[in-house]
Amino acid sequence: MTTKTDDSRLARRLRLAALPAAALLGLALAQTAQAGAVQAEGSETGGKTAVVGKTITGDVSVTTKMLEAAPKADANWLVSGRDYDNSRFSPLKQINAANVKDLAPVAIAQTGYSASFETTPIVVNGIMYLTTPMVNSKQALIAMNATTGQTLWTYTYTDGQIQICCGPVNRGAAASNGMVYMLTLDDHLIAVNARTGKQEWMTQVADPRYGYSETMAPTVYKNMVIIGSAGGEWPIRGFIAAYDAQTGKQIWRFHTTDSKAGWEGDSWKTGGGTVWTTPTVDPKRGLVIFSTGNPNPDLNGAARKGDNRYTDSIVALNIHTGKLVWYYQEVKHDVWDYDAVSNAMLIDVKDHGKMVPAVGxxxxxxxxxxxxxxxxxxIRKSQPFDKQENMFAQPTPKGVQMLPGANGGDDWSPPAFSPITRDVYVMGMNQLMTFTNEKSSPAIPGQIRLGSTFKNVDHGIQDGTLTAIDVDTGKIAWNDTVPQPMMGGVLATAGNLVFTGEGNGWFDAMDAKTGKRLWRFNLGAGVNAPPIAYSVKGREYVAVAAGGNFQLSYPYGDAVAIFALPKK
Known part of the structure; x- marks a missing residue:
């Protein structure tokens, strides 16, 4: 594979980091080479695959009925957000605030893929399916025993040409119709047999030569696999699309830059607005709802005057046709990288005293x-869950400082919602940054286009938060601060617990009502992935990936840790 680093991209990520530039440069160069970020011409063809392991004998077929019943079922974790609501709430309560102090690891499963590890595993009747980051041009889908961590089979994919911004990550798989679906960094959607790991079909969904990459966990609704794409730092046009779950044939595609309004000239053709976190589905209303990324160029709006519709937005489509139903734009004409990329979540909230269906x-x-x-x-915006200073100041040649920085606030990290406390639990980052305005570059296919730069302020604010927000009022219920920016995800359970991870390796359990830390375990690598909860034969388990994070330079690992209470 031909490898090329991108000086502008490396420089940008160096400025994002809190570590010294010299230390990070070595990490960035090593990561870029490992990931295989290559030129936009003369691509190599990926798609080489291999399966090692044995056939699963149990029932691992996920049906539409199971997916729609997920909110009330307690044993499995069937989709990335646990249910179509993306609530990340488990009704299990065997592990609770009174006994979580006794929680202990029952398995530490090492995958052999040590890199940014952001997967949300799914669990089907005692079988866990998880995806790995890419290492040495390979990424994997692994089926393992969800109680012991024993690998049952491994499907390995060899990537071809890629261009990536933020680490060789993959955030998980989806299961339905007797198959498991995953996306690859070089823009392929793949279906494998859930019992054997054998590939059933593979479809290319975008062209990596132009900057598209696939990092998200897909979602499945009836006969459709729904996906989006990353790559908003390149002059591409974002999209979300549905594919036939049996054949891989495209059913519909919606582009996230409006060709009719909100853009100067034809800037919508290269306007970004990528969709790279898992959508939510409202079966009752026939909607797929998702959040969209930044416009391109990211930090200079001179070449894209207008609101830049539908970037930085929450968008709802008719799930059967892919036609627009509504949108809400959080930031118009964004020049701060304030993209909306955390998962949309379905909740019911009070609006003038009446409960109404909502999206958060x-x-x-x-x-x-x-x-x-x-x-x-x-309906409402919450109280700020992180610091806001000099917000929305226009970048200048000399630079302006502001909070939140370009990472947020909340970045991609999925929150969790508890219907018991009526709180949503959000990870956050306080990173004071300087935004500098630079001359905008033209849109050249396959070349990264940023528009300006931002960097951390030396000796400035650099910490993280976990915040509970009352969804009916928008008020902060409690806030916990940790020593480094938070990135990964949150799990809430009926046991009055909230689980989350930290970049320094701690995996924490908090009292959902008060925020008091009740338990922690250090996994030796950054816990920068969302936790899950499930049960097998009546025993509750909590699992999380620990593999660090490229963007924030947290220590790498390759493990999935599985915890449970001691057997009586």
Whole structure:
């Protein structure tokens, strides 16, 4: 594979990091070479695959009925957000605030893929399916025993040409129709047999030569696999699309830059707005709802005057046709990288004393946005869950300082919602940054286009938060601060617990009502992935990946840790 580093990209990520530039440069160069970030011409063909392991004998077929019943079922974790709501709430309560102090690891499963590890595993009747980051041009889908961590089979994919911004990550798989679905960094959607790991079909969904990459966990609704794409730092046009779950044939595609309004000239053709976190589905209303990324060029709007519709937005489509139903734009004409990329979540909230169907999304702006699910109209913004200083100041040649920085607020990290406390739990980052305005570069296919730069302020604010927000009022219920920016995800359970991880290796359990830390375990690598909960034969387990994070330079690992209470 031909490898090429990108000096502008490396420089940008160096400025994002809190570590010294010299230390990070070595990490960035090594990571870029490992990931295989290559030129936009003369691509090599990926798609080489291999399966090692044995056939699973149990029932691992996920049906539409199971997916729609997930909110009330307690044993499995069937989709990335646990249910179509993206609630990340488990009704299990065997592990609770009174006994979590006794929680202990029952397995530490090492995958052999040591890199940014952001997967959300799914669990089907005692079998765990998880995806790995890419290492040495290979990424894997692994089926393992969800109680022991024993690998049952491994499907390995060899990537071809790629261009990536933020580490060789993959955030998980989806299961339905007797198959498991995953996306690859070189833009392929793959279906494998859930019992054997054998590939059933593979479809290319975008062209990596132009900057598209696939990092998200897909979601499945009836006969459709729904996906989006990353790559908003390149002059591409974002999209979300549905594919036939049996054949891989495209059913519909929606582009996230409006060709009719909100853009100067034809800037919509290269306007970004990528969709790279898992959508939510409202079966009752026939909607797929998702959040969208930044416009391109990211940090200079001179070449894209207008609101830049539908970037930085919450968007709802008819799930059967892919046609627009409504949208709410959080940041118009964004020049701060304040993209809306945390998972949209379905919740019912009070609006003028009446419970109404709603959608929530944790913004990089440090507000939690709640909109009406039927109209897209804003119901409320929360109190800020992170610091806001000099916000929305226009970048200048000399630079301006502001909070939140370009990472947020909340970045991609999925929140969790507890219907018991009525709180949503959000990870956040306080990173004071300087935004500098530079001359905008032209849109050249296959070349990264940023528009300006941002960097951490030396000796400035650099910490993280976990915040509980009352969805009916938008008020902060409690806030916990940790020594480094938070990135990964949150799990809430009926046991009055909230689980989350830290970049220094701690995996924490908090009292959901008060925020008091009740338990922690250090896994030796950054816990920068969302935890899950499930049960097998009546025993509750909590699992999380620990593999660090490239963007924030947290220590690498390759493990999935599985915890349970001691057997009596």
């Amino acid at each position: 999304e944790a913004g990089k702006t440090a507000w939690y946005y709640i909109v009406n699910r039927e109209t897209g109209k804003l």
